[in-house]
Every structure is written in C-alpha cells, then in structure tokens.
Amino acid sequence: MTAIVVGHKNPDTDSVAAAIAAADLMSKRGVPARPYVQGKIPPETVFVLETFAVTAPELLGPLAGQKVILVDHSDRNQAPADLDQAELLGIFDHHKLGDITTSSPLFFHALPVGCSCTVIKQCYDFHGVAIPRNIAGVMLCAILSDTLIFKSPTTTDDDKKAVKELAALAGVEDYAALGMKMFVVKSDVSGVPGRELLFRDYKDFEMGGNKVGVGQLEVVDIKLLDEARPELHIALQEAKAEGRHTIMLLLTDIMLEGSELLYLTDDPALPEKVFGVKPGAGPLWLPGIMSRKKDVVPKLGAAFK
Numbered sequence: 001m002t003a004i005v006v007g008h009k010n011p012d013t014d015s016v017a018a019a020i021a022a023a024d025l026m027s028k029r030g031v032p033a034r035p036y037v038q039g040k041i042p043p044e045t046v047f048v049l050e051t052f053a054v055t056a057p058e059l060l061g062p063l064a065g066q067k068v069i070l071v072d073h074s075d076r077n078q079a080p081a082d083l084d085q086a087e088l089l090g091i092f093d094h095h096k097l098g099d100i101t102t103s104s105p106l107f108f109h110a111l112p113v114g115c116s117c118t119v120i121k122q123c124y125d126f127h128g129v130a131i132p133r134n135i136a137g138v139m140l141c142a143i144l145s146d147t148l149i150f151k152s153p154t155t156t157d158d159d160k161k162a163v164k165e166l167a168a169l170a171g172v173e174d175y176a177a178l179g180m181k182m183f184v185v186k187s188d189v190s191g192v193p194g195r196e197l198l199f200r201d202y203k204d205f206e207m208g209g210n211k212v213g214v215g216q217l218e219v220v221d222i223k224l225l226d227e228a229r230p231e232l233h234i235a236l237q238e239a240k241a242e243g244r245h246t247i248m249l250l251l252t253d254i255m256l257e258g259s260e261l262l263y264l265t266d267d268p269a270l271p272e273k274v275f276g277v278k279p280g281a282g283p284l285w286l287p288g289i290m291s292r293k294k295d296v297v298p299k300l301g302a303a304f305k
Contacts, residue, residue: 003033003067003089006060007116008078010202011037013045013182017142018071018116019057021135022092025120026069028129031089033069036060038080042200044145044186051178052137052170072116074098074108077204092119095293099206114154115146121162136169144179145186148218148254152291180220183254187219194231198239198249205297208304210245216292222253222260232262240264246300250292258287273303 005023007015019035026033035057049056063086070091075098090107094116111119117139124131143163147155167175202215240247246265261284272278275286289295
C-alpha cells in the first residue's frame with residue numbers, strides 16, 4: 001500500500017515541499033509514498049513548484065484504511081479530521097510536540113530548527129539517499145520561506161548549512177535573490193478576498209480550553225496591505241464569531257523586521273499580557289516580532305495558563 005504524506009491545513013511552502021521530499025525519501029527507503037495537500041496551494045508555493053518543474057501534490061481524500069505520514073505538524077487540529085481511521089507511520093516536524101497519539105510505534109523526526117525541510121534534509125543525509133535536483137530546489141525555497149531568508153529568530157546554523165548544500169544541488173547561485181522573488185510573489189495580495197488572506201497562513205490552537213487562532217501575512221512592504229485592511233477586519237470579525245476566544249493576524253514586514261498586530265479577543269488585556277504593549281489609537285506595531293512559532297504562540301500559551 002502506498003503511504004500518504006501530508007502537511008497541515010492551510011498549506012504553505014514548507015508543508016508542501018516537506019510532503020514532496022518525505023514521499024521521495026520514504027519511497028527510496030522501501031516505503032512507497034505519495035505527497036498530498038489538505039487545501040489550496042498559495043501563490044508563493046505555486047511559484048516555487050513551477051520554478052523547479054515539480055508537480056503539485058493532489059488534494060487529500062478520505063484516509064480510512066490508509067497509511068499516513070505527517071509533515072510540518074503534530075497537532076490534531078492541524079491534521080486531517082479522519083486521521084484516527086488511518087495508520088500513522090511517522091512524523092517529520094520542527095514545531096512543539098502536539099497532541100497526536102498512536103497505539104503502535106512510529107518514527108518521529110523532529111528538531112528545533114527553522115523548517116521541516118531542514119529536518120528531512122538531515123534524514124536524507126543520514127540514510128545516504130541522494131536528493132533529486134528539483135526536489136532540492138523546492139526544499140531550498142521552503143527553508144528560505146520559513147526562515148525569511150535567515151531573518152526569522154527561528155533560524156539555526158543547521159538551516160543555513162542546509163540552504164547552502166541544497167542550493168548547490170539545485171544549481172542556484174544566488175539563493176537570496178531567489179528568496180526575494182518568492183516574497184515578491186507572496187506580497188501580491190491584489191484582488192484576494194480578505195478571508196482567503198486571513199487563512200492563507202493560519203493555525204488554530206487549543207489554549208486553556210479556548211480556541212485561539214493566529215494567522216500571518218508576510219510581505220516586503222506592509223503598505224501593500226493597505227487596500228486589503230477593510231476586508232481583513234471583516235474576515236477577523238467573522239472568524240471570531242465562529243467560536244474563537246481570540247483571533248490574531250500578524251502583518252509582517254520582512255524588510256522592517258517587525259509585525260503589525262490585528263486582533264479580536266474576549267480578553268482586552270491580552271495584548272499587554274503577551275507582548276507587553278498597551279493598545280492605542282493607532283496600529284499596534286511589534287518590532288522584532290517575525291515568527292508565529294517562536295515569538296507568539298509560546299507567549300500566548302503562557303497567557304492562557
């Protein structure tokens with residue numbers, strides 16, 4: 001039986017590239033596997049796949065009776081809804097340990113690095129499996145995306161080493177220039193509905209018995225989001241009304257290295273608890289806040305304890 005390899009809901013470049021790479025690695029190690037996605041592939045990822053002539057993974061169907069490998073997450077609320085009807089073989093991840101459990105042994109490859117593809121790159125190396133040129137390219141882009149070309153506080157020396165080695169394998173001479181091309185594509189939000197933007201890079205979390213959502217939009221210039229702000233506010237209101245205690249959206253300016261925070265919450269004091277700043281009349285700017293995983297989620301979790 002061919003195993004299904006799939007990333008989290010609301011796919012991003014890492015979850016898609018990791019699924020592609022993990023499926024290739026597992027297949028070459030004797031476990032036939034195919035990559036899938038749980039949702040629409042975002043523009044940045046489409047650009048990456050087209051750049052390296054890699055076929056986009058198919059949309060995931062029912063999992064009943066299937067064998068599954070998860071990438072880029074280990075949280076139940078990010079996994080397929082019917083995961084319990086499948087056999088979970090393993091996980092490749094770079095986040096905190098989630099709440100998925102199994103009744104049978106599985107492999108679990110996780111490291112505190114900036115990207116799941118860095119973890120998978122090390123697994124390729126450990127097992128002595130060669131990485132195809134095109135897959136090396138999409139893995140390279142995933143690391144550049146997740147680490148914001150090394151500007152993110154999640155960046156590690158392992159990520160930098162992986163980028164240099166993958167760039168050589170993929171024939172990319174200037175990976176920083178490639179990264180900026182990706183972010184220009186990612187920054188084009190013209191004509192995109194507010195709800196789609198909100199959920200483009202978004203995750204829900206259970207914190208203290210409450211549903212808390214955090215989205216992030218990364219752009220090369222925050223002014224590019226000016227026209228989208230009215231629709232973003234409406235999308236936040238709608239999403240909040242769907243049963244969330246708190247919903248946050250980080251508008252991250254890659255060049256300014258900070259984020260503006262849009263939010264709605266049942267606890268007016270939450271921004272001060274989490275970020276140490278009091279909301280004022282103008283935009284709530286958070287200098288140095290670049291990573292949902294490292295800068296936001298741990299602090300949010302602590303505030304809900």
